[in-house]
Amino acid sequence: MFLRFFVIYVILMVVSGCGGSSSPGEGPGVDPELPPCDDCGWNIEQWKLTIPESRDSFYGSGGSSAAELIPATCSNNQTLSNDTDIAYFWTESNPSQMVFKVDLGIDGATTPNTSYVRSELRELYRFDSQNRCSSSNQNWSITGSHQLDSTLNIINYPQISGIDPKVIVGQVHGKDIKQALVKVLWEGDDKPVRVILNDTFVPNNGTCDHCQPFSIELGKAKAYQSWQYQIYVDKTGITLQTIVEGDKTERTLEWGKPVEANNGKMYTLDTAWLNEDYYFKAGIYPQIKTSSEYSGQIFEVGFTDVTVTHKP
Numbered sequence: 001m002f003l004r005f006f007v008i009y010v011i012l013m014v015v016s017g018c019g020g021s022s023s024p025g026e027g028p029g030v031d032p033e034l035p036p037c038d039d040c041g042w043n044i045e046q047w048k049l050t051i052p053e054s055r056d057s058f059y060g061s062g063g064s065s066a067a068e069l070i071p072a073t074c075s076n077n078q079t080l081s082n083d084t085d086i087a088y089f090w091t092e093s094n095p096s097q098m099v100f101k102v103d104l105g106i107d108g109a110t111t112p113n114t115s116y117v118r119s120e121l122r123e124l125y126r127f128d129s130q131n132r133c134s135s136s137n138q139n140w141s142i143t144g145s146h147q148l149d150s151t152l153n154i155i156n157y158p159q160i161s162g163i164d165p166k167v168i169v170g171q172v173h174g175k176d177i178k179q180a181l182v183k184v185l186w187e188g189d190d191k192p193v194r195v196i197l198n199d200t201f202v203p204n205n206g207t208c209d210h211c212q213p214f215s216i217e218l219g220k221a222k223a224y225q226s227w228q229y230q231i232y233v234d235k236t237g238i239t240l241q242t243i244v245e246g247d248k249t250e251r252t253l254e255w256g257k258p259v260e261a262n263n264g265k266m267y268t269l270d271t272a273w274l275n276e277d278y279y280f281k282a283g284i285y286p287q288i289k290t291s292s293e294y295s296g297q298i299f300e301v302g303f304t305d306v307t308v309t310h311k312p
Contacts, residue, residue: 037082039096041151041305045071046127048135049080049283051088052108052117052290066109066117070124074133088119089283097302100284104158105295113178113205117290120283123308139175139277144312145234148172148280151305154186154223158288158297164188166287167299170229172238175277178205179213182238184229185287192217193229194262195240197253200270214261218242219249226304235274282306 037044048070055062059077069080069089078084082091091098100119102108108117124138132138140146150170157165170184179198186193196215202208219242221227232239237254253259255274258266284301288294 037096039093040082040091041096041307042098042303044080044082045132046124046308047071047080047121047282047306048124048132049084049089050111050118050120050122051086052102052106052110052119053088054109057109064109066111070132071127072132092302095302095304097304098306099155099300099302101156101298101300102284102286103295104286104288104290104297104299105292106290107292108290115289116286118283118285120281120285121306123280125279125310135279139279140310141277142233142235142274144310145232146278146280146311147233147309148231148282149228149305149307149309150230150282150303151226151228152301152303153226154221154300155302156298156300157188157223158286158294158299160288160294160297163288164191165299167301168285168287169282169301170231171281171285172231172233172278173281174201174273175279176205177201177203177276179208179211181273181278182231182233182240183285184231184240185215186221189222190220192220193227193242194218195251197238197267197269199267200272201276203276212267214263214265214267216240216251216253216259217249217262218251219244219247228305231280233278237269280308 048068050066050068053067054064055067058067069078071080088101102119110117124132125140126138164187166187168183168185171180172182173180179201183196194215194217196213199212221244228243230241239252241250253269255269256271258268261267284299286299
């Protein structure tokens with residue numbers, strides 16, 4: 001066993017050309033490409049993973065905020081790859097899927113601006129040309145078109161009396177904006193998939209007293225059933241879609257034009273959104289705060305496809 005790990009270590013050192021370690025806080029430009037996965041419905045290189053465990057706990061240092069895994073060597077952090085196998089994320093071959101898992105009974109770590117834990121991918125838009133270790137310039141502006149397609153199934157979900165099993169499985173988020181533009185929410189077998197949007201926002205992660213979140217309904221997806229969602233963003237607006245057992249439900253919201261929400265009221269997406277930068281997210285972001293009394297109450301979701309398409 002020791003010999004096998006020693007050989008793997010030597011091979012990795014030779015391939016990476018690492019004769020020494022990077023200084024803390026510094027990462028390489030773009031490291032050599034990870035081994036391809038011909039059967040995968042995703043490209044692991046264009047994502048980083050946030051997990052519900054602190055940097056101090058997972059890495060032994062770094063603070064109390066949620067740890068991240070990135071497909072590059074960043075300050076000695078564990079690298080995200082198709083071989084990653086931890087309690088919150090792993091890949092499987094039959095079917096080929098990424099699995100995200102969160103136990104609501106853990107004392108989990110969160111990211112800034114939220115009290116909920118997550119096991120969720122964050123897009124690295126310029127992953128193939130710029131430093132993956134920093135997400136400050138890994139965002140896209142609304143020029144051309146930008147699309148996220150996911151195929152997933154709810155493998156396991158918490159069953160807590162009086163609490164819906166709410167979990168966000170896809171997002172469009174603005175850089176340094178606390179209010180998410182798009183959140184795709186699954187709430188159980190008996191409810192339609194709901195998309196939550198914000199009509200406007202405050203920059204620099206500011207709190208917004210006048211922002212109005214609203215939601216629209218898409219198709220109804222049961223647990224243990226494969227289904228798809230699509231988020232499409234361009235200068236015209238946002239198109240949202242689910243496909244469940246071949247049944248497609250689609251809604252389009254245009255910038256600056258009123259749209260009727262679930263509650264029957266009209267809301268308008270502020271055209272100021274067009275001036276910001278964005279990134280996609282996919283995975284699980286439970287909307288239930290963790291508690292020791294929820295031990296064994298688990299969200300586990302498999303994604304067989306997570307495809308991002310950007311066109312100029």
